[in-house]
Amino acid sequence: MTTASHRQLFGTDGIRAVAGESPLDATTIYAVGLALAHSLRKTEAEPRVLLGRDTRESSAWIAATLAAGLRAAGASIESAGVITTPAVAFLARTHGFHAGVVISASHNPWQDNGIKLFGADGFKLADAVELAIEDEIFHHAARTEAPDPASLPPVEDNPALQADYIQFLIDSVPGLSLTGLRVVADCANGAAAAIAPELFRRLNADGSAEITLLNIAPDGRNINLNCGALHPDFVAAQVAKRGANIGLTFDGDADRCMLAGARSNVINGDAILLMAARDLKARSLLTGDLVVATTMSNMGLEAALKHSGIRMLRAPVGDRYVLEEMQKHNAALGGEQSGHILLPHLATTGDGLLTALVILDLIARTGKSIEELTADLKVFPQIITNVRVREKKPLATIPAVAAAIRAAEEELKDSGRVVIRYSGTEPLARVMIEAESEEAMRKHAEAIAGAIRKELGV
Secondary structure (H helix, E strand, O other), X not given: OOOHHHOOOOEEOEEEEEOOOOOOOHHHHHHHHHHHHHHHOOOOOOOEEEEEEOOOOOHHHHHHHXXXXXXXXXXXXXXXXXXXXXXXXXXXXXXXOXXXXXXXXXXXXXXXXXXXXXXXXXXXXXXXXXXXXXXXXXXXXXXXXXXXXXXXXXXXXXXHHHHHHHHXXXXXXXXXXXXXXXXXXXXXXXXXXXXXXXHHHHHOOOOOOEEEEEOOOOOOOOOOOOOOOOOHHHHHHHHHHHOOOEEEEEOOOOOOEEEEEOOOOEEOHHHHHHHHHHHHHHOOOOHHHEEEEEOOOOHHHHHHHHHOOOEEEEEOOOHHHHHHHHHHHOOOOEEOOOOOEEOOOOOOOOOHHHHHHHHHHHHHHHOOOHHHXXXXXXOOOEEEEEEEEOOOOOHHHOHHHHHHXXXXXXXXXXXXXEEEEEOOOOOEEEEEEEEOOHHHHHHHHHHHHHHHHHHHEO
16 A cells, blocks of 8 residues: 655645645646646546635635646646535546546645545545656646736636536435434535535425524635534534534535534544444445444444444545555445545545435434434543644654553553554644543553654644
């Protein structure tokens, strides 16, 4: 497996940085357009590229600059406008595009932005392909002068593409009934805000459900601001305040979903995997009785799945690596604790809105609440500490850090887990400790994080 550490621009989820600063300056963005078009023209005489973007104020000028680079190198472009990341994956695959590009920094604050690439098959490009494109980006950036973004016309959006995606979501869960449900959905002032109002209007055409949509007024700077999947406590509090049955919350590009129950309890990706796995198994759709999670998924999930006769495999963090493992084992379900849920019989990538509909359908069919469906999920105490670092030096080569990790592993053994990794999208080291003993968990998390901070901290 090739990992993001071999690349300079592309992390586990595309290019991501502060908008306007390298590598999201106009020159590099224009070079991305040139490089992608040149890559596509190796096999396609007239490549067609789909663009989609989130609600950040920088997304429009980045789209215009990228489109200029694509056109200059012989590609034609079509824009779906403000739309979710999984929508671009779906539309690229079903509408004959040779590539799809999403301009979004997902859950990051508004100042950041990013570029994600999808192939004609709706999957994220393979690491090796991104690496080859990256080399060409550097080549063009060094030799090409980009046009001033202010001089470029905005890309023209095709609203029919958005409508096609909404129809796909509805068709994916046939017969979904929301009758009697009280639902609160937090759209994070992001891409979901462009889709959810029409989606739920159609799903609730008879008015039999009570649907409340929050954070659907993006202003370019309020995306993810104290809301969305990174702040699930917000929707949990709204569920309690409004007496709702369930809360849904999405990140900025809506490729993941978190939930909240009627008791204001946050339901993360682990619990969603448990519910979905049992339902698929009951309907003989869980191939090999197997689920793929990640190194960050709680030991409690593994135990609950085992109790239901379901095996759990762990992949490295990053939905592309979960997908690799799923394809290797022909798995029907995989995902991350953060709310990326992969259902390959329905979609090629994680889709927060689709995940929400699947869970709403499960609740409607079973008549059970999400609390009942996850009642036996006993979560081991877990802490994740983020340490901002100045460089991503191999941790095993730093004696003090290695010693702290070794001490934690020796003490916890079979009663806990130690996972230390660098973020693929930010300059962070993530320290995750899971243990039966909360005291031991906190002690070792502080020791390891302290060692990393001392040796590599900003």
